[in-house]
Amino acid sequence: MKTISYKDGKLTLLDQTQLPHQTTYITYTEHEKIARAIEDMVVRGAPAIGITAAYGVAVGAREYQRGSFKEHMTRVIERLQHTRPTAVNLHWALKRVHAVVTDHPAETIQALEQEAERIFEEDQAINLAIGQHLKRLVTESSAFLIHCNPGRLATSDYGTATAPFYLAHVEGVKFKVYSDETRPRLQGALTAYELSEAGIDVTVITDSTAATLMQQGKITAVFVGCDRVAANGDVVNKIGTLPLAIAAHYFKVPFYVAAPTPTFDLTIEDGSHIPIEERHATEVTHIREQPVTIEGTVYNPAFDVTPAALITGIVTEHGEIEPTYEAIKNLFSKGEKE
Numbered sequence: 001m002k003t004i005s006y007k008d009g010k011l012t013l014l015d016q017t018q019l020p021h022q023t024t025y026i027t028y029t030e031h032e033k034i035a036r037a038i039e040d041m042v043v044r045g046a047p048a049i050g051i052t053a054a055y056g057v058a059v060g061a062r063e064y065q066r067g068s069f070k071e072h073m074t075r076v077i078e079r080l081q082h083t084r085p086t087a088v089n090l091h092w093a094l095k096r097v098h099a100v101v102t103d104h105p106a107e108t109i110q111a112l113e114q115e116a117e118r119i120f121e122e123d124q125a126i127n128l129a130i131g132q133h134l135k136r137l138v139t140e141s142s143a144f145l146i147h148c149n150p151g152r153l154a155t156s157d158y159g160t161a162t163a164p165f166y167l168a169h170v171e172g173v174k175f176k177v178y179s180d181e182t183r184p185r186l187q188g189a190l191t192a193y194e195l196s197e198a199g200i201d202v203t204v205i206t207d208s209t210a211a212t213l214m215q216q217g218k219i220t221a222v223f224v225g226c227d228r229v230a231a232n233g234d235v236v237n238k239i240g241t242l243p244l245a246i247a248a249h250y251f252k253v254p255f256y257v258a259a260p261t262p263t264f265d266l267t268i269e270d271g272s273h274i275p276i277e278e279r280h281a282t283e284v285t286h287i288r289e290q291p292v293t294i295e296g297t298v299y300n301p302a303f304d305v306t307p308a309a310l311i312t313g314i315v316t317e318h319g320e321i322e323p324t325y326e327a328i329k330n331l332f333s334k335g336e337k338e
């Protein structure tokens with residue numbers, strides 16, 4: 001299952017809007033179409049959006065024809081920046097590739113492709129490291145609740161919150177995963193799809209069933225990914241994460257957030273300042289083009305803010321930290337990220 005691949009100016013994405021029923025790949029050679037693929041969620045998930053945007057800039061550099069090359073590149077980067085507002089990985093990756101743009105097109109194309117490749121490879125290493133840190137919780141007969149898709153489809157490799165499952169499964173550990181369906185876009189179906197493809201025991205539940213499973217004592221821990229972590233440890237992730245964290249707190253179920261360091265935004269003091277994307281009403285009124293409710297006023301925020309106080313631990317590629325301002329400051333002052 002290759003979510004993103006790039007070769008000779010061509011970016012190929014696995015079309016996540018068609019999964020799990022159809023496996024379709026789309027190849028792009030224009031940055032505008034890549035921007036639309038991010039907006040339409042052909043590709044989704046914070047790390048995958050960042051990687052795609054980085055390759056999108058390389059594709060955009062190859063589209064240059066005349067005029068100021070640097071101005072052309074600024075337009076390409078701005079277009080990609082305005083695709084989705086919440087996941088900070090997008091902005092982080094674009095900043096990285098912007099830094100290698102010079103006045104020379106040929107030299108820049110090569111540098112952009114190399115930088116995008118580095119971002120991709122670093123994400124693979126991050127996935128593995130997060131998986132190794134979280135794996136200690138995946139013991140025989142344990143059971144986990146997962147929300148949205150922080151998996152292979154959302155990253156370059158094992159996923160973030162799903163990585164410990166892949167690693168433990170290979171070691172022969174028997175455990176269970178409950179995947180929230182994650183209305184309105186049903187990313188939980190993607191998680192169920194990719195875990196079941198790997199032979200992992202996964203059960204899909206409606207979002208409303210999650211608290212009941214915790215009440216029944218069936219959940220060892222909740223694992224989620226994230227789209228942005230504020231300096232104080234508040235976490236923004238897919239809508240529906242906050243109610244899970246509240247239920248987990250009430251039923252004393254550990255709640256872990258898998259967070260690559262590029263997902264931290266130290267410029268944001270707390271979660272209330274993180275921009276929350278509102279998506280189109282049809283995502284709520286329709287499921288796969290089938291109307292399911294009245295056509296009325298809809299409120300459709302794509303993400304919510306989970307306060308640090310509800311989080312047991314944040315697991316980065318460097319290990320687990322407490323969700324506090326001090327712990328996060330300490331992590332980054334060690335030079336992990338400026």
Ligand SMILES: CSC[C@@H](O)[C@@H](O)C(=O)COP(=O)(O)O
Binds near residue numbers: 045154224227237239
């Ligand atoms: C490792 S991916 C973590 C998050 O990006 C994921 O949980 C999520 O919220 C994705 O949202 P999406 O709207 O599907 O892009």
